[in-house]
Amino acid sequence: MKRQWEVYATDATRDITFLVISSDEVNELFSYVTVVPVVTRAEGREVYPIEAVLPVSFASSTAGRHVGNAEAVPEGHSERDRGGQDGSSVALVHQIRTLKANRLTDRRGAVDDEDARTAVRAAMTAYFGL
Amino acid sequence: MSESRKVTYQVSEDLVREVREAVRDGYAASMSRFVEDAMRARLQEIAQERLRDGVRRAAMDPLVVQDIEAVEGELSGVEEQI
Numbered sequence: 252m253k254r255q256w257e258v259y260a261t262d263a264t265r266d267i268t269f270l271v272i273s274s275d276e277v278n279e280l281f282s283y284v285t286v287v288p289v290v291t292r293a294e295g296r297e298v299y300p301i302e303a304v305l306p307v308s309f310a311s312s313t314a315g316r317h318v319g320n321a322e323a324v325p326e327g328h329s330e331r332d333r334g335g336q337d338g339s340s341v342a343l344v345h346q347i348r349t350l351k352a353n354r355l356t357d358r359r360g361a362v363d364d365e366d367a368r369t370a371v372r373a374a375m376t377a378y379f380g381l
Numbered sequence: 382m383s384e385s386r387k388v389t390y391q392v393s394e395d396l397v398r399e400v401r402e403a404v405r406d407g408y409a410a411s412m413s414r415f416v417e418d419a420m421r422a423r424l425q426e427i428a429q430e431r432l433r434d435g436v437r438r439a440a441m442d443p444l445v446v447q448d449i450e451a452v453e454g455e456l457s458g459v460e461e462q463i
Contacts, residue, residue, distance in 0.1 A: 264455040273412035288452045296448075300432050345439070346452045377432050 252352075253284050254352040255341045257381045258309045259355035266290070268359050269350070270342055272371065287371065292339045301378040303342040303370035309359040310340075344374040385413070 253259065253271050255278065260268050269286035271278065278284055291308050299303050360370055375381070400415050409415035439445050 267452055267455045288456075290448045290451060293444055293447075294446040296444045297438075297442060299442075299445070301439065332383060341448070343448055343452060348456065377435075 253278050253355055254361075256368065258289060258359045258361060259286075260309075260357040261350075261354045262356050263354075264312060268276060268340075268371045269355060270305075270346075270351050270362060270371070271355070272347070272375070273349075278352070282352055283349050284355065285347060285349045286355070288343045288346045288348070289340045290343060292341045294340065296343055301374050303344060303367070303374040305340040305342055305362060305367050306338070306361070308341055339362070342371055342374065344371065344378045347375075347378070348372075385417075 255271055255273065255275050257271050258268050259271070268289045270289050271284050272287055273281075273283075273285035289305060289309055291310050292298070292304065301309070362371070400412060403409060404412055404415055409418060
């Protein structure tokens with residue numbers, strides 16, 4: 252089962268990862284999950300109220316990271332591999348999708364940090380006007 | 382709600398008179414409550430204005446458009462299979 256706050260890539264995607272935001276109660280019973288696409292933050296990229304910064308990259312070169320766990324950079328990877336200009340990613344809440352859960356095949360990590368989760372929740376509140 | 386404290390601002394006599402009348406007519410429990418409610422309402426408006434401005438700028442930001450196109454491009458195969 253895919254769990255809320257886990258980050259996955261699909262077989263078809265390479266640079267984009269997906270943060271599962273549907274609740275585990277839903278994820279357990281439905282064959283679909285709702286996700287927010289996550290991209291590496293490009294240099295100079297501003298982050299808007301309908302987006303959230305995640306302080307780690309989940310791109311393929313940094314697979315397996317957990318936001319907030321402060322894991323060391325794996326051997327063979329430089330600090331640059333952590334992601335964009337400052338090693339961060341952007342959760343594109345405005346690009347929210349519902350996908351078949353079995354399309355998410357490659358677990359890249361999870362967002363464990365409560366501040367990052369709060370930022371995602373705030374962006375969702377702004378996006379949906381809740 | 383956080384603790385309240387006394388503050389001093391200058392407002393016009395006319396405005397004070399109107400607010401007093403409104404409080405007297407029962408539209409607020411007190412002058413303080415009226416002012417606090419008005420401040421909260423304005424802050425809520427400002428938050429909405431900030432959101433609107435942020436969304437407008439996001440929609441016009443080429444780096445955001447680039448990210449959206451990347452998502453659409455990478456998801457085209459995946460979404461067709463739903």
